[in-house]
Amino acid sequence: MTVNERNGSSANGVNLEFRNATYGYEAIDVVKDISFTVEQGDFVALLGPNGSGKTTLVRLALGLVNPTRGEVLLFGAQAHRFRDWHQVGYVPQTVEGIHTQFPATVEEIVSHGLYKGFDPTRFWKLGIPESVRISMEAVGVANLRKRRISALSTGQQQRVLIARSLVRDPKILLLDEPEAGVDAAGQEQLYSILRRLNTEDGITILMVSHDIGAVMREAKTVACINRTLVFHGPAHHITQRELSDLYGLPMDVLVHDLMHEHR
Amino acid sequence: MPEIFQYDFMIRAFVGGVLVGALAPALGVFLVLRRLALIADSLSHVALTGVAFGLLTKTFPPIAGLLATSTAAVAIETVRLKRLMPGDVALAVVLYSALAVAVVVIGLAGGFNVDLFSYLFGSILTVNNTDLWLLAALAAVVITFVVSFYPELAQSSFDTDLARVSGVRVFGVNLVLAILTGATITLSMRVVGVLLVGALIVVPVMVSLRVATGLRPAIGLAVAIGIGSSLFGLTIAFYANVAAGGAIVLTSVGILVLTMATEYVVGKVRA
Numbered sequence A: 001m002t003v004n005e006r007n008g009s010s011a012n013g014v015n016l017e018f019r020n021a022t023y024g025y026e027a028i029d030v031v032k033d034i035s036f037t038v039e040q041g042d043f044v045a046l047l048g049p050n051g052s053g054k055t056t057l058v059r060l061a062l063g064l065v066n067p068t069r070g071e072v073l074l075f076g077a078q079a080h081r082f083r084d085w086h087q088v089g090y091v092p093q094t095v096e097g098i099h100t101q102f103p104a105t106v107e108e109i110v111s112h113g114l115y116k117g118f119d120p121t122r123f124w125k126l127g128i129p130e131s132v133r134i135s136m137e138a139v140g141v142a143n144l145r146k147r148r149i150s151a152l153s154t155g156q157q158q159r160v161l162i163a164r165s166l167v168r169d170p171k172i173l174l175l176d177e178p179e180a181g182v183d184a185a186g187q188e189q190l191y192s193i194l195r196r197l198n199t200e201d202g203i204t205i206l207m208v209s210h211d212i213g214a215v216m217r218e219a220k221t222v223a224c225i226n227r228t229l230v231f232h233g234p235a236h237h238i239t240q241r242e243l244s245d246l247y248g249l250p251m252d253v254l255v256h257d258l259m260h261e262h263r
Numbered sequence B: 001m002p003e004i005f006q007y008d009f010m011i012r013a014f015v016g017g018v019l020v021g022a023l024a025p026a027l028g029v030f031l032v033l034r035r036l037a038l039i040a041d042s043l044s045h046v047a048l049t050g051v052a053f054g055l056l057t058k059t060f061p062p063i064a065g066l067l068a069t070s071t072a073a074v075a076i077e078t079v080r081l082k083r084l085m086p087g088d089v090a091l092a093v094v095l096y097s098a099l100a101v102a103v104v105v106i107g108l109a110g111g112f113n114v115d116l117f118s119y120l121f122g123s124i125l126t127v128n129n130t131d132l133w134l135l136a137a138l139a140a141v142v143i144t145f146v147v148s149f150y151p152e153l154a155q156s157s158f159d160t161d162l163a164r165v166s167g168v169r170v171f172g173v174n175l176v177l178a179i180l181t182g183a184t185i186t187l188s189m190r191v192v193g194v195l196l197v198g199a200l201i202v203v204p205v206m207v208s209l210r211v212a213t214g215l216r217p218a219i220g221l222a223v224a225i226g227i228g229s230s231l232f233g234l235t236i237a238f239y240a241n242v243a244a245g246g247a248i249v250l251t252s253v254g255i256l257v258l259t260m261a262t263e264y265v266v267g268k269v270r271a
Helices: A053-062 A107-111 A130-138 A154-166 A184-199 A212-218 A238-245 A253-261 B007-032 B038-057 B061-082 B087-108 B114-121 B127-149 B150-158 B160-165 B171-193 B198-211 B215-240 B245-270
Strands: A013-025 A028-039 A043-047 A069-074 A086-089 A173-176 A203-207 A221-226 A228-234
Touching: A013 A053, A028 A043, A028 A053, A028 A069, A028 A203, A028 A221, A043 A053, A043 A212, A043 B215, A053 A069, A053 A173, A053 A203, A053 B087, A086 A154, A086 B160, A107 A130, A107 B150, A130 A154, A154 A173, A154 A184, A154 B127, A184 A203, A203 A212, A221 A238, A221 B061, A228 A238, B007 B038, B007 B127, B007 B150, B007 B171, B007 B198, B007 B215, B007 B245, B038 B061, B038 B087, B038 B114, B038 B171, B038 B198, B061 B087, B061 B171, B114 B171, B127 B150, B127 B171, B150 B160, B150 B171, B160 B171, B171 B245, B198 B215, B198 B245, B215 B245
Parallel strands: A028 A228, A043 A203, A043 A221, A086 A173, A173 A203
Antiparallel strands: A013 A028, A013 A069, A221 A228
16 A cells, blocks of 8 residues: 555645644744645645745755644655655755855756765766756756856756756655746746646646746646645635735735736 | 985974875865854864863873864754754854863963963974874875765755755764864864864865865865965975964965955956
């Protein structure tokens, strides 16, 4: 019996499940009683105002923090005990190495994605495997492969990190505000890559976003959180009222335009 | 044979200098990239505490230093893991606690003398064969560690969370890195001095991170600059009769300044 059958999941399988997940410190809950599932092949956007706990949810999903109450299941296992990391791709909003003159080239960073445990001979393997080339080409960074990662624009760095995830051949890709700091052309390129990965390669996508327009256009499912889960359902079911409540602002003009443009 | 090679103490100094010049930047690359350069300073003062206890109990000071730095390395990494306090504050707390203990213990030992100064500022005349054998053994361990755990070191230096999500055991790698850094500092004391060894962990790396493309070349260049600074500094120290540790560190700082000046001029010419 597989993990998914045991959990009574659908035929497609559940990649990620929050069950009354709560996380907080010093008696303040950053996120509270979050319950929803992410099915294989879904494209989920996580919306919410600043400080609403979006990044915390991603960190819970990756087992980087443990829920204080409830549980988070990644492919049926407790996220913080999960070990089968090749199934998971992660693109953080920013990486520490970008700020420290990290000298590695693009192809070195993408090769990091191949990590499969202790291998003392890795230091001497200087060649770049075919899978790394394919991943770099898939996101359009093959021409930058010899450049230092710290010398690239934010948009290019995001794509390198996506390539680093793809080389692992993941089932699910989690991205934390991948569009932040990226210009309009770069954003369009990013969304077209994500769309292709989701529809053609069947990779599940969970993306934290600020960009309501893009979410309405790209995502199949939307989860709105403001410490608690405010809305979870198909992107076209979300109402102006719910978005206004979420951000605490009347957003008539913006939302009106977007809803009509994308329905 | 030039005069400089006719003295046994200079041969020992050169061997020690090459070992320290290679070891310090090899570990330093990963410390600087993690913004943990200050760990070298904190562990230096811890090593000094070890020396103080060594002087007080009349044991071989480097052994006490190794024990002290290993304990401190475990403590620092545990505090960082549990986020008991911010990383830089933890390093400062360790630094001043260690220094305070050192001052008290040195006073009790009546140890404010030449022997102490040889540890503070280095003293190539006192580098003996035991020091060199210990350094050589450490070099073997450090090279094996850096080469075997290169993917883990590279990944966790690039980004801690990304490394964890790739399955890298970040805490274990950090712990060994910190312990080996403490050992390097302790065994380098006689050559460059406990107050200056931190410079060899940081300065050659600053140069190589500006110049090198690729992580392996960056490590290689930092090690080359470390070794070069040691050899050049020791030669200057011999002929100009100045303190060896100071001459070694000033050489590496000179290389850094020259590199930055060259970058500036090249930038102006291109613009």
